[in-house]
Amino acid sequence: MTQPAPPDDTTIRNCLRQVIDPEAGCNIVDLGLVYHINIVPPRVSIAMTMTSPACPLGDMITAEAREAIAPALPPGWSADLRLVWEPPWQQSMMTDAARKHFGWADGGDV
Numbered sequence: 001m002t003q004p005a006p007p008d009d010t011t012i013r014n015c016l017r018q019v020i021d022p023e024a025g026c027n028i029v030d031l032g033l034v035y036h037i038n039i040v041p042p043r044v045s046i047a048m049t050m051t052s053p054a055c056p057l058g059d060m061i062t063a064e065a066r067e068a069i070a071p072a073l074p075p076g077w078s079a080d081l082r083l084v085w086e087p088p089w090q091q092s093m094m095t096d097a098a099r100k101h102f103g104w105a106d107g108g109d110v
Contacts, residue, residue, distance in 0.1 A: 005074075006039065007039060007069075007074075012037050012039070012044060012046070012069055013029050013037065015072050016028055017030070023055075023057065024051070025101070026098050028048065031093075031098050032089065032092075032093025032095070032098070033048050033051070033089065035048060035049060041077070043078050043080060044073065044077065046065065046069075046081045048062070048065065048082070048083060049085060050083065051089050052089070062081050066081055
């Protein structure tokens with residue numbers, strides 16, 4: 001039986017797009033909450049943030065992110081998700097899709 005291929009950055013980001021920030025109603029990738037994805041077999045390390053250090057949903061969103069990427073990990077792989085606060089999240093980190101979600105079609109900060 002052939003082992004599944006190691007995940008790449010695009011695969012992990014696509015998995016993380018399933019995780020919706022319930023306060024914003026938008027996925028964490030498009031919100032700009034995922035800062036870094038580092039893949040060094042057999043581990044995927046992800047640095048992510050919340051829109052504010054005071055966000056009460058950090059643990060829940062991190063757990064959902066871990067669950068979302070689990071199916072993309074080959075047997076024996078692990079995921080390390082860390083919440084970081086530097087640099088602070090800003091609206092300019094959102095994708096155009098997220099800006100459109102909020103009705104900010106011009107892409108500017110509010």
